[in-house]
Amino acid sequence: xxxxxxxxxxxxxxxxxxxxxxxxxxxxxxxxxxxxxxxxxxxxxxxxxxxxxxxxxxxxxxxxxxxxxxxxxxxxxxxxxxxxxxxxxxxxxxxxxxxxxxxxxxxxxxxxxxxxxxxxxxxxxxxxxxxxxxxxxxxxxxxxxxxxxxxxxxxxxxxxxxxxxxxxxxxxxxxxxxxxxxxxxxxxxxxxxxxxxxxxxxxxxxxxxxxxxxxxxxxxxxxxxxxxxxxxxxxxxxxxxxxxxxxxxxxxxxxxxxxxxxxxxxxxxxxxxxxxxxxxxxxxxxxxxxxxxx
Amino acid sequence: xxxxxxxxxxxxxxxxxxxxxxxxxxxxxxxxxxxxxxxxxxxxxxxxxxxxxxxxxxxxxxxxxxxxxxxxxxxxxxxxxxxxxxxxxxxxxxxxxxxxxxxxxxxxxxxxxxxxxxxxxxxxxxxxxxxxxxxxxxxxxxxxxxxxxxxxxxxxxxxxxxxxxxxxxxxxxxxxxxxxxxxxxxxxxxxxxxxxxxxxxxxxxxxxxxxxxxxxxxxxxxxxxxxxxxxxxxxxxxxxxxxxxxxxxxxxxxxxxxxxxxxxxxxxxxxxxxxxxxxxxxxxxxxxxxxxxxxxxxxxxxxxxxxxxxxxxxxxxxxxxxxxxxxxxxxxxxxxxxxxxxxxxxxxxxxxxxxxxxxxxxxxx
Ligand SMILES: Nc1ncnc2c1ncn2[C@@H]1O[C@H](COP(=O)(O)OP(=O)(O)OP(=O)(O)O)[C@@H](O)[C@H]1O
Ligand SMILES: [Mg+2]
Numbered sequence: 032x033x034x035x036x037x038x039x040x041x042x043x044x045x046x047x048x049x050x051x052x053x054x055x056x057x058x059x060x061x062x063x064x065x066x067x068x069x070x071x072x073x074x075x076x077x078x079x080x081x082x083x084x085x086x087x088x089x090x091x092x093x094x095x096x097x098x099x100x101x102x103x104x105x106x107x108x109x110x111x112x113x114x115x116x117x118x119x120x121x122x123x124x125x126x127x128x129x130x131x132x133x134x135x136x137x138x139x140x141x142x143x144x145x146x147x148x149x150x151x152x153x154x155x156x157x158x159x160x161x162x163x164x165x166x167x168x169x170x171x172x173x174x175x176x177x178x179x180x181x182x183x184x185x186x187x188x189x190x191x192x193x194x195x196x197x198x199x200x201x202x203x204x205x206x207x208x209x210x211x212x213x214x215x216x217x218x219x220x221x222x223x224x225x226x227x228x229x230x231x232x233x234x235x236x237x238x239x240x241x242x243x244x245x246x247x248x249x250x251x252x253x254x255x256x257x258x259x260x261x262x263x264x265x266x267x268x269x270x271x272x273x274x275x276x277x278x279x280x281x282x283x284x285x286x287x288x289x290x291x292x293x294x295x296x297x298x299x300x301x302x303x304x305x306x307x308x309x310x311x312x313x314x315x316x317x318x319x320x321x322x323x324x325x
Numbered sequence: 326x327x328x329x330x331x332x333x334x335x336x337x338x339x340x341x342x343x344x345x346x347x348x349x350x351x352x353x354x355x356x357x358x359x360x361x362x363x364x365x366x367x368x369x370x371x372x373x374x375x376x377x378x379x380x381x382x383x384x385x386x387x388x389x390x391x392x393x394x395x396x397x398x399x400x401x402x403x404x405x406x407x408x409x410x411x412x413x414x415x416x417x418x419x420x421x422x423x424x425x426x427x428x429x430x431x432x433x434x435x436x437x438x439x440x441x442x443x444x445x446x447x448x449x450x451x452x453x454x455x456x457x458x459x460x461x462x463x464x465x466x467x468x469x470x471x472x473x474x475x476x477x478x479x480x481x482x483x484x485x486x487x488x489x490x491x492x493x494x495x496x497x498x499x500x501x502x503x504x505x506x507x508x509x510x511x512x513x514x515x516x517x518x519x520x521x522x523x524x525x526x527x528x529x530x531x532x533x534x535x536x537x538x539x540x541x542x543x544x545x546x547x548x549x550x551x552x553x554x555x556x557x558x559x560x561x562x563x564x565x566x567x568x569x570x571x572x573x574x575x576x577x578x579x580x581x582x583x584x585x586x587x588x589x590x591x592x593x594x595x596x597x598x599x600x601x602x603x604x605x606x607x608x609x610x611x612x613x614x615x616x617x618x619x620x621x622x623x624x625x626x627x628x629x630x631x632x633x634x635x636x637x638x639x640x641x642x643x644x645x646x647x648x649x650x651x652x653x654x655x656x657x658x659x660x661x662x663x664x665x666x667x668x669x670x671x672x673x674x675x676x677x678x679x680x681x682x683x684x685x686x687x688x689x690x
């Protein structure tokens with residue numbers, strides 16, 4: 032009852048206007064990029080503005096709606112430009128980073144959560160501390176190790192190892208926190224029924240930790256998908272670029288191909304959006320951890 | 326064939342003081358043994374050592390003729406029911422029941438038969454396809470029991486399986502578990518902190534306190550002959566009344582602070598040796614009888630002031646006072662005394678329990 036009375040008292044229209052404006056502010060940059068991508072041109076501007084513009088012409092220049100619609104930027108970024116190859120690099124790197132990172136994080140987090148061993152606290156602490164420094168700090172040592180020592184410059188494998196390693200601390204913390212909420216009695220019941228440690232991990236703990244695994248995987252995928260600095264450092268051959276490095280290539284020193292950049296950005300964001308939508312149900316339950324109850 | 330024998334078992338976590346010391350307990354084949362004691366007394370720890378979930382610090386535990394100290398839980402031929410049910414939330418009831426059998430590679434037909442049988446016994450046939458979270462507490466408990474039954478173990482272990490249920494359901498499940506055990510004739514060890522549960526369910530009960538076994542016996546034995554003050558106080562509701570008294574007249578009288586009682590004839594000899602010493606005399610509320618009921622054996626009259634009257638329906642519990650001593654007793658519910666009224670009662674002297682005030686051990690036999 033109290034609820035509906037409040038509904039009546041709160042005027043809807045101004046609220047909606049306010050929320051609409053707030054949304055507009057948030058998505059405006061995105062709309063701008065979309066307009067450029069579909070404009071079929073390479074300039075940053077949405078519309079041509081004469082040297083002595085009228086108010087309406089100025090207004091037109093900031094309305095994110097292309098003067099004419101064209102998918103030319105998308106087709107040529109995928110065909111004339113090696114962008115497809117770069118996206119493929121990114122896909123391979125991100126997928127394997129996620130698989131490797133999640134596998135190692137899950138097993139490590141489970142050990143941290145369930146077993147007592149020397150170095151357990153120190154291990155968790157060092158993971159935490161490693162998160163306190165900006166990632167660039169490790170750029171030089173990583174470069175020396177990966178490129179100079181292991182010779183894994185310009186290699187997807189190298190990128191996968193680097194990304195997996197850098198994502199593990201966060202993932203382990205995340206997963207350990209979730210594993211801690213899974214009642215120990217479930218495992219004890221399974222032990223009595225004759226389950227081995229492996230069976231318990233694969234058939235009881237992991238299925239129950241699905242939400243946490245899902246967000247951790249998403250995190251892992253997104254960091255490697257979006258990462259620029261390390262990729263730009265390790266991948267200096269053009270056909271080994273990842274998508275973010277490739278995007279930068281379009282608007283680098285000599286070229287100003289904003290149209291390709293915009294189209295590429297949109298292509299790059301599609302997998303992330305799809306993943307988000309797909310994992311949505313887990314995101315909700317994963318963030319309200321502790322939901323595993325007999 | 327499958328009794329459980331516990332010999333000189335102790336348990337210690339790290340360098341802490343021991344949690345269990347010198348536990349000796351022989352549980353017979355097909356017996357329903359209840360381990361009961363207040364929170365923290367170590368009963369779960371003992372059960373978990375039988376299950377193999379905790380290491381045994383010293384001593385031995387045998388199931389049947391086999392010492393199982395170093396046998397992994399799965400090879401001990403036991404099934405355990407947990408307080409939190411510990412059902413696998415991501416599996417259906419059927420999958421929960423089948424989980425262990427699949428691990429043991431039970432043939433499909435056999436598995437179906439066992440599941441059907443357990444489901445029928447427990448009345449959970451309709452829920453086989455559901456997930457645990459779609460069941461009520463009582464239904465989950467039944468599934469947990471079912472998981473133990475399909476195992477066909479030599480020993481059932483229960484760790485407070487009913488304490489998450491509401492009072493009414495608890496009474497119902499209590500009876501069901503008891504019937505189930507009778508029907509399956511499987512040795513059972515049942516942990517609870519509820520003495521009513523212990524009394525009603527166990528063939529024998531083992532009372533624990535501070536990591537030590539206090540007394541083992543049938544419910545009637547421990548009720549009628551508690552071997553020390555702790556057991557006397559722990560078993561029975563309302564609890565036994567205690568009065569401190571000095572042994573007088575060469576063991577023939579007990580001098581409490583405000584009154585004198587004759588000593589029970591049977592233990593005058595034992596008391597004679599303690600003349601002048603202090604003992605604790607215990608008497609159960611039902612052995613304090615008001616004028617409306619008849620008494621048995623020797624009695625001693627006493628006048629109590631009614632301090633508090635609790636109505637239970639079939640009777641009232643009157644908390645009476647005599648000087649500084651409080652004595653509770655039961656009366657007919659239809660004419661309870663006024664608060665502050667003086668109520669004459671008879672104490673059934675032969676039912677007195679006498680304990681040494683220092684050692685807290687029972688004096689009379
Ligand atoms: N892993 C452990 N490390 C150290 N001490 C422990 C551990 N587990 C239990 N204890 C201690 O052992 C004692 C007995 O615990 P236990 O769980 O057996 O008690 P309980 O009788 O089952 O009590 P409750 O009725 O509350 O379940 C307690 O004092 C507890 O603090
Ligand atoms: Mg316990």
